[in-house]
Amino acid sequence: MVASLIDKLIDILEQENEIYTDILNMSKNKTDIIVKGKISELENIVKLEQSYIARIGKLENEREEIVEKIARQLVLDKDDINISGIIKKLDQENAARLKTCRESIMLTLKELKSVNELNSNLTKNSLEYIDFSINLLASIDSTANNYSNSGRVNDPKKRSFLDMKL
DSSP states (O other): HHHHHHHHHHHHHHHHHHHHHHHHHHHHHHHHHHHHHHHHHHHHHHHHHHHHHHHHHHHHHHHHHHHHHHHHTTOOGGGGHHHHHHHHEEEEEEEEHHHHHHEEEEEHHHHHHHHHHHHHHHHHHHHHHHHHHHHHHHHHOSSSBBBOTSBBBBOOOOOOOOOOOO
């Protein structure tokens, strides 16, 4: 019975890893899109990512149910109800399979985190550039009327179309 639950758990983890790999590829594509400033394409990718995340959520619920069943079968302590705790209680073959699956998903998530951090920094830099550009445009004064009727220099007044920081 435990062996079939382990097979189901590995199947779910493999499905999750496939989805995370797809999200990773989309995130790599997003990097190029952010650099090129293609906002509509970025919106499409974000919407697609949301559907993938919803699928991950469903798989996570299934995974939690299976892990609970395995924990009951293997009589695990509450502190050991995780993949590492399960691996300790399995035979060598199933432990190796589950460990390989766990390592694969961890590598994918590590790379995904790295790419997402890059995208976050690129987005932040783009927003700072936009903010700088808006402030620059808003601070340009009309140079035609530098003097008043008395011949004195007018006080330059900052004209601002937007008075907020993004």
